[in-house]
Amino acid sequence: MNKQLGKDDVEVGSQEVCYDGFFRISKLTLRHRKFDGETTPWFTRELFQRGHAVGVLLYDRRIQRVALVEQFRIGALAREGSPWLHEIVAGMIDTAEGPREVAARECFEEAGVVVTGDQLIPICDYLVSPGGVDERFYLYCALVDLENVGGVFGLESEHEDIRLATYSIEEAQQLMASGGVDNSATIICLQWLLLNFASLGEK
Structure with a gap:
């Protein structure tokens, strides 16, 4: 057939x-x-x-650095290493907002970075685990200024305790190669950046 x-x-x-x-x-x-x-x-x-989600890789093309968040994840509790994972900024689409609006909101809540729609470059969207989960993940790269970012962010009402740090592209690549990045969305975004950072140019 x-x-x-x-x-x-x-x-x-x-x-x-x-x-x-x-x-x-x-x-x-x-x-x-x-x-x-x-x-x-x-x-x-x-x-x-589970519902759908949005993830954003924060990237400063002028200094060629990315920002990743680090936070506790219940799904990693049985992991051999630490259940605190390095990830991109991410959040659930649980309102009437679209993916881009959620992306901008989460960047401010989790990283203190203001992002506008024209700074967001679509990477891809995909089904996370279609064998039994309906979640679709929308991924973006946000071209932002990371010169003076860092610190601890998150909403207390959602029990979030999120640390933000920046990494050079080489450091992010090494973190990924050593297993320090252990989730698909972040791996996809970093691999996309490794393939595309030259074409993004400098600010």
């Missing part, structure tokens, strides 16, 4: 909310068309409905 399979080839029989807290988990009963034209039996899958 050469037909491109799509949403019309999936039938959801039922959907039950199993947990509805900070995140939501639903149990779906479904079946779908197969590549040979037949249909699968009914089966169940749990879907982690």
Whole structure:
């Protein structure tokens, strides 16, 4: 069968909310068309409905430095190293704002950096873990002045304790190579920068 399979080839029989807290988990009963034209039996899958997110790599093209945040992450608690991770600025899209608006807000909340829409360069957007999570991550590079940034930021109401520091491109590359960067969004952004920093030029 050469037909491109799509949403019309999936039938959801039922959907039950199993947990509805900070995140939501639903149990779906479904079946779908197969590549040979037949249909699968009914089966169940749990879907982690996390919502969508935005990430921003802060980059100063004049001094060729990036800024990364460092904060505690519950998902890294069982990690062999520290559960404090080096990451790009990021946040959930949990309001009526679009990705660019969330990007600007999070840059100020987590890094104290004011970012406008024309400073944001789209990198990509992707499904984080489509085997069981619906989250889509929108990634940007923000061209900003990092000459005098740094410190601790975050919202106390969200229990955030976020340290911001800057790194040369070489230092960021070494941090990534040594395993100091241990999350996909930050790796994607840094790899993108390594491929594109020359074309970004100087301010």
